[in-house]
Amino acid sequence: MATKSTAKTKTAVKETKQVPVNVLADTVKKAETVDAKTKEAETKKDTVKKTSAAKETVKETVKKATEKKAPAKKEPAKKSAAKKEIKIKTYVQYMGRQVEEKDMIAAVKKAWTKENKKKVGDIKDIALYIKPEDGAVYYVVNGTDTGSVQY
Missing domain, CATH: 1.20.5 (Single alpha-helices involved in coiled-coils or other helix-helix interfaces)
Known part of the structure; x- marks a missing residue:
């Protein structure tokens, strides 16, 4: 089976x-x-x-x-x-006189440090206003201190 x-x-x-x-x-x-x-x-x-x-x-x-x-x-x-x-030199000529920009800046620095008894390193900016008829450079240092320099 x-x-x-x-x-x-x-x-x-x-x-x-x-x-x-x-x-x-x-x-x-x-x-x-x-x-x-x-x-x-x-x-x-x-x-x-x-x-x-x-x-x-x-x-x-x-x-x-x-x-x-x-x-x-x-x-x-x-x-x-x-x-x-670019190197730039600026001169101001008026009535037979000539002044260079760097000389004006040097005079402003000298006058400002003498008047304010501060260092040149404290200067942040300088604005120059040149008036040839007065024979003067008016300045503003750091936006607050003002004065003038004869050239």
Whole structure:
């Protein structure tokens, strides 16, 4: 007498025999194709990960390089600005007399330090008002102290 498991095995064998061989071959090919596509997808994922890591490395390298080069670029720019500074001399001429601007400024500094008993380093700004007909330079130092100097 046949047992239940033997009967099931015989039925399974009959069902297997009924599947055509070409269908089985197609199923095997499809399984191989799926395996190949899975491996290809995994390879692409690995490539994307490696590419992303390489991009990050390049970004960091570029960032470090620009940080190092940026200060070097700024320094020459400052030097070139200083080289382009124009020297200016100003003269006031009136009735046969001539006075240079730097001489007027020196006289104002001397008078201001003498009158106020302060140092030249305390001067932040000077406004000069030149009146050739009076032969005088009127000044305002630091916006508050006023006076005049004859030239």
